[in-house]
Amino acid sequence: MSFTTSLSSSNPPYQEFIRNFSDSLDVIFNKTADINQLSLSRGLPTRIWKDIMKLKPLSVAIPQEYGGRGVLVKECLGLLSAASYQSLPLSLTFGINIALFLEPLAKYGQDAIKPEIYKSFLDDGAMGGLMITEPSHGSDALNMKTYNKLIGDEYAIKGLKHWQGLTGMAKYWLVTSRHMNDEGELTRDIDFFVTDESKPEQKIKVLEYFDNAGLYMIPYGLNEIDVRVPSQNKLRPKSTGLKMMLDTLHRSRMQFPGMAMGFLQRLMDDAIAHCKGRMIGNSNLFSMDQVQHQLSRMQSSFTICSAMCARSTQISGIDHDVATSGLLANSMKALVTDLMQDAAQTYVQLSGAKGYRISHIGGRGIMDSRPFRIFEGSNEMLYTQISDIVLKEMKRTKTPHFGTYAGKKAETKMASEVLKKELDFTIDGTLSQRKSIDLGKIMARVVSLNDVLELNNSGFNQELTENCIQVVQQEISTLVHLMEHHKGTHVLDDYEDRSNWMDFV
Known part of the structure; x- marks a missing residue:
């Protein structure tokens, strides 16, 4: 019997695997050690890494014929989510290994080198990057x-x-x-x-x-x-190396929601628990209107990310070519990473002074989630690329009205129905870069709300969906207003002339 067959036959059912992984991480980070204290120093102790890698987390991204679980997107995203509920950096570590090494190796690597590499991952806890x-x-x-x-x-x-x-x-x-x-x-x-x-x-x-x-x-x-x-x-x-790189990077961007999922859920869970327990006078924070507004936005982010994960599962497997899927990939990556940063900022705001610490998951969440908006394409660049795609299609189809355009696209058709009022605007001519970024942000939300509606049709929580629709409607209204009212302000190179207030008092 080959090495690969004997290993793959021992893989437990996924629900058992992910439950054991989640429970083990909870023990490692909250009982064996304290993740809040571990987060104060760079790296992780060797013994902690060994305990984590004994669980064979990266088996989800190794083909079955080499002893892995089969490179199924659902399993990969589930693992990333379980990891980020405890530690966002740990989830990113797995995300780098999965999307930037193991998946491209499985899809494009030569068979001669695979057995040795996969054996090292499974037996020795090896890692790979890009x-x-x-x-x-x-x-x-x-x-x-x-x-x-x-x-x-x-x-x-x-x-x-x-x-x-x-x-x-x-x-x-x-x-x-x-x-x-x-x-x-x-x-x-x-x-x-x-x-x-x-x-x-x-x-x-x-x-x-x-x-x-x-x-x-x-x-x-x-x-x-x-x-x-x-x-x-x-x-x-x-075909070409450029298309291979685009396929790899787009697939990676489509799997960002996996890393975001557990992180957003953890922040939401902890924020709700904190607000219910924090008393202000005779009532708790949870009962305050502004706090309800903030928590509902966090919950909307959770809903959007859930829908992105479901969508990614359908379209981002290594059997798909996503080199030309820039609209979906960029929308997922840019929007979900913005939502991650917003959620961390909100939780710290709700937590008060005690949230302003690296040993607090919200405090370090601000710093840990911030680079997600930069690497694999800064979000401003990705929103611009989204806008470029939209404007080219609108020009090609001679459809200047944005709502009409969105209603014709499979990726946005359902969302356009519930956003008729918000998307009732026309684009004539070229846009400045700042307006282009706004348009990209709008389109990313329309695409993502469409994913939410698709998930809702599959049986997802109706109340969460309705809350999300209201939040997205409000956000798009604000973005449309911004886009239509940019004044073209610019920076003065020589601002020091008559700019010291002390000269005037």
């Missing part, structure tokens, strides 16, 4: 300077990469680079290679560890790449 960004090329990844050259049957790869999560911690890396031709020019396409830190010729040198402001559990840094890998370590795209 290296794209460079000191001078972040969002401008297509112009990266890291290059590869084929020498015999090996590829030599050289360059600098930075801000990779799990720097110095992951055993395996997917390293992106551009091929250097015989004339010394870099081709436009992007190549992906697997490196193994246990092999001297493939080891990546860490030049510096960064003092990241949040996500203390995860090391980030500056990496020098000067490695040689066999040709079998190169991923094989279905």
